[in-house]
Amino acid sequence: MKKLTFFSVLALIISIAYLQSCSKVAQLLQYNVPLQSGSVTINIPPTSDTSAGASGTANNSINIDSVIKAYTGNVLGVSNITSVKLKSATMTLQNADSADNFQNFSTCYVSFTTNTASPYQINIANNPNTYATSLTIPVDSTVELKGYLNGNQFTYTAGGQLRASTTKTLNCVVTFTFNIHVQG
DSSP: OHHHHHHHHHHHHHHHHHHHHHHHHHHHOEEEEEEEOOOEEEEEOOOOOTTSEEEEEEEEEOOHHHHHHHHTTTSOOGGGEEEEEEEEEEEEETTOOSSSSGGGBSSEEEEEEETTSOOEEEEESSOOSSOOSEEEOOOOTTSOOGGGGGOSEEEEEEEEEBSSOOOSOEEEEEEEEEEEEEEO
């Protein structure tokens, strides 16, 4: 009976130590989760007033919690986000031609916001006066955007200051790529 009690107590101690180490291991779990916002098409209406800017807006829903859980095997979720950095942003015109393309814009910008944060905008201040159907917008990958991914409703805006009028609605596909750091 004394041996049985000794082994029961020993098994209990080992079990407690094991469970404590499991929780410590869970706390050490870290993942860098790549996230692409999805390709969102924004329609920029034709504008003849070159003193004005031209822009359009579109919405998209992303369940960030589900994305993180899928990437981490349901171990971590949105509450485990420690950092979010923007890796890249692109704009591509699906229906560009020689008269209507990014050359029409002296400046270009894209922005996004969620239902939990104010707009975050990046731009090209001096867009080249050359024919282009696609632009890569420079990003500052050091800016912390953690607060933006607490929401699930994204609103995107694309546009810029015109240097020449546009004659048709431009279908601009905008894509943002993020690096999400999560830790248990």
